[in-house]
Amino acid sequence: xxxxxxxxxxxxxxxxxxxxxxxxxxxxDLSGHSRWGGPEEPHTTLGAEYVWVYEQMDRRLRCxxxxxxxxxxxxTLVIALRYMAAGxxxxxxxQLRLSLLHPQVLKLLKNAKKVALVTAGLExxxxxxxxxxxxxxxxxxxxxxxxxxxxxxxxxxxxGLSFPCSNxxxxxxxxxxxxxxxxxxxxxxxxxxxxxxxxxxxxxLDIASYEKIWAERNLADLLVLMGKRAGLNYLPGVxxxxxxxxRGLTTxxxxxxxxxxQPGLILDYLWRCQLTARKRALDLSYAELSAERAxxxxxx
Numbered sequence: 001x002x003x004x005x006x007x008x009x010x011x012x013x014x015x016x017x018x019x020x021x022x023x024x025x026x027x028x029d030l031s032g033h034s035r036w037g038g039p040e041e042p043h044t045t046l047g048a049e050y051v052w053v054y055e056q057m058d059r060r061l062r063c064x065x066x067x068x069x070x071x072x073x074x075x076t077l078v079i080a081l082r083y084m085a086a087g088x089x090x091x092x093x094x095q096l097r098l099s100l101l102h103p104q105v106l107k108l109l110k111n112a113k114k115v116a117l118v119t120a121g122l123e124x125x126x127x128x129x130x131x132x133x134x135x136x137x138x139x140x141x142x143x144x145x146x147x148x149x150x151x152x153x154x155x156x157x158x159x160g161l162s163f164p165c166s167n168x169x170x171x172x173x174x175x176x177x178x179x180x181x182x183x184x185x186x187x188x189x190x191x192x193x194x195x196x197x198x199x200x201x202x203x204x205l206d207i208a209s210y211e212k213i214w215a216e217r218n219l220a221d222l223l224v225l226m227g228k229r230a231g232l233n234y235l236p237g238v239x240x241x242x243x244x245x246x247r248g249l250t251t252x253x254x255x256x257x258x259x260x261x262q263p264g265l266i267l268d269y270l271w272r273c274q275l276t277a278r279k280r281a282l283d284l285s286y287a288e289l290s291a292e293r294a295x296x297x298x299x300x
Contacts, residue, residue: 047098067160168264
């Protein structure tokens with residue numbers, strides 16, 4: 001069984017699809033005048049965009065971009081499992097309302113009462129076609145949610161890189177893998193975690209480079225390494241590493257998205273949608289917090 005649901009829709013010719021995506025991408029620049037500024041939750045709008053793009057692509061293009069969509073949908077799966085662990089079934093159902101996950105995966109999530117039962121079910125139905133699901137229940141029981149998420153998402157990236165894929169898709173997966181390694185090492189150094197950081201093989205940076213920095217506890221060299229990987233003309237600040245790496249990816253995808261008739265355009269659009277949803281969620285959280293403070297001041 002596959003992780004994502006099968007599409008019965010054949011999709012549209014690529015030239016037509018690329019033209020529509022260019023129009024939707026342009027709409028993202030119209031702050032306050034696009035559907036992202038409406039009342040819908042940002043995740044709902046983002047999920048709708050993922051589904052729309054996936055449905056519009058022809059079968060060959062879906063296959064080409066499959067590792068990217070699986071990586072994006074794993075975030076939906078991970079967040080749904082967090083809500084399940086917290087006993088918040090309502091939020092979990094909202095998370096899954098617009099999803100590309102296979103119906104059998106959704107059934108497992110909606111029927112199971114415990115996360116370990118879901119992971120066991122996912123292993124059973126997916127490990128043959130998606131080897132990175134193998135052993136996830138044991139990982140969850142012994143390493144907790146953090147270790148589980150690291151193994152799942154990291155395994156997905158490594159699996160995607162084993163596919164023959166276009167340069168933009170491969171570049172995206174490699175960057176995400178490198179970024180996870182760099183940020184994991186940064187967090188261990190910054191917070192002085194005594195155990196070795198979890199590092200994924202298969203990226204563009206030699207594991208020995210990470211191990212040397214870790215052995216020397218050299219945060220300055222790590223920031224330089226981040227600068228080289230992000231390709232920006234300045235180094236990150238000590239408290240700006242995640243945003244810095246995201247800016248590096250945004251810059252790279254913008255370059256890939258300049259060609260109006262290549263898959264890099266789709267990657268650029270999907271990433272801009274994710275950034276827009278992220279910013280919208282932060283704005284809503286800030287507005288909610290401000291309203292609560294104003295109400296407290298009035299009450300006080």
